[in-house]
Amino acid sequence: xxxxxxxxxxxxxxxxxxxxxxxxxxxxxxxxxxxxxxxxxxxxxxxxxxxxxxxxxxxxxxxxxxxxxxxxxxxxxxxxxxxxxxxxxxxxxxxxxxxxxxxxxxxxxxxxxxxxxxxxxxxxxxxxxxxxxxxxxxxxxxxxxxxxxxxxxxxxxxxxxxxxxxxxxxxxxxxxxxxxxxxxxxxxxxxxxxxxxxxxxxxx
Numbered sequence: 101x102x103x104x105x106x107x108x109x110x111x112x113x114x115x116x117x118x119x120x121x122x123x124x125x126x127x128x129x130x131x132x133x134x135x136x137x138x139x140x141x142x143x144x145x146x147x148x149x150x151x152x153x154x155x156x157x158x159x160x161x162x163x164x165x166x167x168x169x170x171x172x173x174x175x176x177x178x179x180x181x182x183x184x185x186x187x188x189x190x191x192x193x194x195x196x197x198x199x200x201x202x203x204x205x206x207x208x209x210x211x212x213x214x215x216x217x218x219x220x221x222x223x224x225x226x227x228x229x230x231x232x233x234x235x236x237x238x239x240x241x242x243x244x245x246x247x248x249x250x251x252x253x254x255x256x257x258x259x260x261x262x263x264x265x266x267x268x269x270x271x272x273x274x275x276x277x278x279x280x281x282x283x284x285x286x287x288x289x290x291x292x293x294x295x296x297x298x299x300x301x302x303x304x
Contacts, residue, residue: 101262102271104278108286109269112192113138114166116175116268118254119196121247122207125174127297128196128279133172135287135294141165141173143182145222152225162186178257187261193270195254202276207247 102108115132117125126142133140146162149155159181165171166186173186175193213219214227221227228241239246262270273279280297287294 101258102269104271104273104282104285106271107289108192108271110191111136111290112269113170114186114190114192115172116187116190116193117172117196118175118193118258119198120203120251120254121243122203122210123196123198124206124276124279125176125196128194129172129174131283131295131297132194132286135283135292136172136290138170138172139165139168141171142222143173143176147177147180148223148225150224159185183261183264187265187268190265190268193261193268195258195270195272196279197254197272197274198276199274200251203247207244211243 113136115129115138117129117132119125126144129142130140132138143162147154147158155161158177162177162182162185165173166189175187176182178187211227214221218226227243236242237245239249258270261268271282273282276297283294
């Protein structure tokens with residue numbers, strides 16, 4: 101497993117971004133896609149249909165983009181079958197293994213902003229009103245409870261993924277500062293520029 105300081109063994113063309121909810125997967129995927137000219141596929145938008153209902157075409161859509169040569173997406177929905185489709189095709193995985201206060205604070209700010217502004221995300225879906233979030237502790241209906249439930253998922257699963265997918269280069273980034281340093285290094289090595297990070301993230 102590589103750190104922020106290690107050079108990549110190749111210029112990847114198919115990338116997964118892993119991390120707990122609120123870590124910044126989608127924002128990072130978008131920035132890397134812009135830097136290297138990769139198509140960013142927001143996998144949440146493929147999974148969620150109107151009213152947060154799962155789309156029956158989800159896995160077919162995953163198969164379609166995974167068959168392409170150049171893409172980047174969030175490493176999610178592994179329990180739904182995505183690991184059998186996109187992970188064997190991926191060349192690089194970036195693991196955002198940030199401290200709990202960082203990801204918790206990010207998700208709290210994002211959830212409050214979306215709930216108050218009623219921000220539309222994809223397929224007409226918006227974050228639930230705060231009163232609904234406060235009314236239930238069920239992870240299926242409360243994004244904060246979901247983050248708590250899945251807090252240790254990647255720490256437990258990454259050794260399994262490394263054994264199952266030995267072809268996959270994995271970079272572990274332990275803090276947003278490391279991520280920015282890693283991005284700058286990749287941009288310099290590629291001879292391109294990168295956009296600065298945004299204050300608000302749309303990641304799930």
